[in-house]
Amino acid sequence: LYVANFGASVIDVVSTADNTIHSSINGLPFPSALALSYDGHYLLVAHYCNLATPPVPGPSCSNAVTSIDLITGTKQVFSLGNAPLGIAFVKSGGALVVTTTNFLALDPATGATQVVQSIANVAKTISVPLATFPGQIIQASLTTSADGNSVWGIASAGTDSQLIFRYN
8 A cells, every 4th residue: 555645745655454554655745646557557656846935955855756667666746836646546557647737638658748727726834824734735536436437526726616527
C-alpha cells in the first residue's frame, strides 16, 4: 500500500500483512495524491506547492507530478503550471490530473500533457493555520471506475458548492 505522507514529504510503503511501514520513497515536498497504473508499472505522485510565500531554505518546492517506474526504479519529475489536486489512471494507461485550473491528460512515460478542460480555482494557498489537515487544503478527490474507463471526482473551494465530474 502506497501512502502519501504530506507533512514528511515521502511516500510510505505499508505492508497490509502486518500494518507497518516497510520503506519510504523520497521525493519532492508535499506529496498530495497518488495513482497506481492498472499493470502496476507506474506510480504517479502529485506534489502540491501552492504557497503564499516562498519556502524557507530546504528541498525545492514545485507543482509537479513524479512518475516512478516500479519495474526499473526510474523517477521522472514533470513540472506543471498549477498545483495538482488529484490524479487517477484509466485502463488505457494514461492518467487524468486535476490542477487548480484545469484537467490534464498525462502520459506517465513521457510526461506529455494535454489540456482536457479548464476549471475555476478549487484549492487553498499554503500557509494555513495549525491543525489544518491535507484534505482541508487540497479539497479534491479522484477515483477510477471498476472497468477503468471513467474517472469520477469531486472538488470544492472550502464552500458549500462542489464540482462533481466524470471523465471518460
